[in-house]
Amino acid sequence: MAFKRLELPPPRVLLLVLSAFLGFLALEGFLLWAYRSAPLRLSLLDLLFWGALMLWSVSVRVPLPLSASMSQFFIFALALVALTSPWVPPLLSFLLQWRRKVWYKELFNSSQNALATALAALVWQFFQQNPLYLGSWDLSAGVGIAAASLAFFLANTTLVTTAIHLANDVPWHEAWRKNFSWLALSYLLLSPIALLLARAYETPLLGNWGGWTVLFFLIPLYYSRFYWDEKVRLEQAFDTTLELLMNALEAKDPMTRLHSERVADIARDLARKVKDGNEAYAQAIYRAARLHDIGKIAIPEAVLLKPGSLTPEEFALIQSHTTKGAELLSPARKVAFDQLVYNVILHHHERWDGRGYPKRLAGHEIPEEARIVGLADAYEAMTAGRPYRKAKTPEEALREVQELSGHQFDPRLVEAFTELWAQNPIWRDRHAYLAAKEGSVSRSTFSQPSSASASPSPSEPGPRTSEE
Template sequence: MTRQSFRIDWPPRNLFLLIASTFGAFLALEGFLLRAFGDLPLTLTPWEVLFWTALLVWSIRVEVRLPLSASMSQLFLFALALVVLTPPWFAPFLVFLAQWRGKVWYKELFNRSQDGLATALAALAWQFFQQNPVYFGSWNLSAGVGIAAASVTFFFTNATLVTTAICLANRVPWRNAWGKNVKWLALSYLLLSPIALLLARAYETPLLGNWGGWTVLFFLIPLYYSRFYWDEKVRLEEAFDATLETLMHALEAKDPQTRLHSERVAEIARDLARKVKNGDEAYAQAVYRAARIHDIGKIGIPEFVLQKPGSLTPEERQAIEKHPEFGAEMLKPGAKVAFEPLVYNIILYHHERWDGRGYPKRLAGHEIPEEARIVGLADAYEAMTAGRPYRKAKSPEEALREVQEMSGIQFDPRLVEAFTQLWQEDPLWRDREAYLKAKAGKEGSVSRFILPPLSSPWASPSPSESDQRTSEE
């Protein structure tokens, strides 16, 4: 007899504990809502329940895919509208049941549970302000304050749980996941939330025909198109990342010695940007992406100059010093579409010096954009520890001392102080040999759970821009 064997996939232990805890919390809170508000009647007819179920299903169908295996939908609008229209126990129950994404069982359970839990907490927030009215003079603000509280509660519950799940599944820092998937959409989400109250009130007071559902369906048109803002934002970021990879492949084809130089510079710059901006992940990621192509202008430099093993002539050095301007000019057509000013600042000014003796504009001090100062320091440290055909590589300790000696001369003193603190924490990028070994170990084995924004398996440094020490350029 032929038998079919079935194997149940299980998530990692920590992720399973999160899923089980979320499901348990949902069941406990739903039970509490049933006990506390079970006597409140459900006024929706079976057909109306089916209508709102269809809206919930539709909202999932038009979700927007996000990085790090996440997605976002407008389910929250209909969940919040149901919170207004029905007893507190009903909306979480329907949200839990009325969605199907076809994922593996534990992802499906997590999605249902966290949406149900977020809706249940939002229902409690709404109910609190209905039982404790808020007045401003003669105006009853209970509905407005209630929907605002419910929206914020739903958002932070949903965002926190999803971000935590992403971290556990993808093994990325919590801040990274929050900044890449959640932070940028928070304002848009909260601005859309009052529409939930409008949908509920429009459903209760029909404006078209004798059924409030027509009005709700009318509002689906702008809601459907509003999702394109989020979708285009994600697509633009993906296109930006793909463009960076293409540009770096082009540079690598021209100058094979650039392998891993730009990636290590970018990782140092990201950590330093995060440090000086008190954990601003969005800024750190923007610096990282731009740092990946900080030397893209070298595409315009003759190969014999880039790969020359000996000292450069004055003319050759002058050609090298043009690469920041070449890079900025190359990206100029994308200024209004993909590349923000920060990118141009880094490409154009990362060789400026604190004392004004850098290039190409001879800027000094705070005239140099901060992001360019950050990448300039990261670039110098990487170059010192990588070595060049005409100069032996320095040890991490020697490179740190040189960075500190050049504080207030080549580098921003505040950045040198922050860099020293980072260096003492022993990050992977501190020792170039350890960094190369770690990267080599990851080649060709990227997990499907990990989204490496720009982490290509390229290795080996680029040549220095001159025949002098990096700190003296």
């Protein structure tokens, strides 16, 4: 176990860890030199009290996706920034983060929090030394704590996101968006509480000791943290439900492993693109896309896995997976799944020209979410090998999508998809996508052939197509 803790991370991760540590040392050294004559203003007992609060905040951190976590540590660090000499909060931030885990992870966590605190201290001092007035009102404290909070947030999330990106090969913007984009507003809204805690500690309201007031304010702080935790838990429970449903399908058809996940990733990016970055809509599309083929659970394996041509009756049975999927999830309507999910499941095989199924809708009659997932589903199917069809290359699949613009696909979505494809997202190449999932995917799924194949667009029975 001791040897395991001494293991070195990949060189680029180690470089980031050392850079964060050296950055903290440099800033801490500067603060010690620049503010060497500044009064400490707090006694040893005061520092122990605030140190205990910082330790408590670390102990109740909330786990996030991609091996990250969050806490309200920043509130107490910012309060301390407003209470004492600028070099003290970064030092405490560094010393109070260690939890006896893998050494380089702990060194990074401590260094990045301390570095963020040091930057926040510098920003706070700037506004204290350069007062900001609006008429007779002194805005230095309010603007200073908000700016310090923003500096802390940007430094902290940038470093953590970079670590996730380097360690897990996750695109940087995806790691930041998934873990931290929804937290930005919370940081700014909670920053005044840090200033309030500092002022309450300096001017006691209860029992001649400011600590009682600070402890009183821990109640709403705990419940705000409880909201974060419940939000994460609910999303995890929902995602677990999706995984259970999709695992049931994949157990039946192992050759489609990761199909729904890749379709969901493509659809989410496409939804975000056409909705100008609407993250709530993109996430709703992602969850719906994970379930788009759930109706195939009701299709007999002899038909679902048939390697050759389908009879008209078998093809009709395959097509019924859309209506069967909607029926399967109907008990959860308005409880676990909203109408968007049912639109995707029921209509993702409709075509722009009206030749799709099950209702032969055309153009804008097809719900937008179904059009988005339908395009993502077709591209994934084109580039995925099957026993009955060889895979297309990403370039061949893109040309196929473009040729079917105005026929199978919404032209506006094809244009947006083409722009996304040119940015080389991880889902563009199926082999690269599977390689990124290597920790949870069998190596046997990496050997799909890549060559030209027949068009995936027809809706007639016969050779198996992406329309299924």
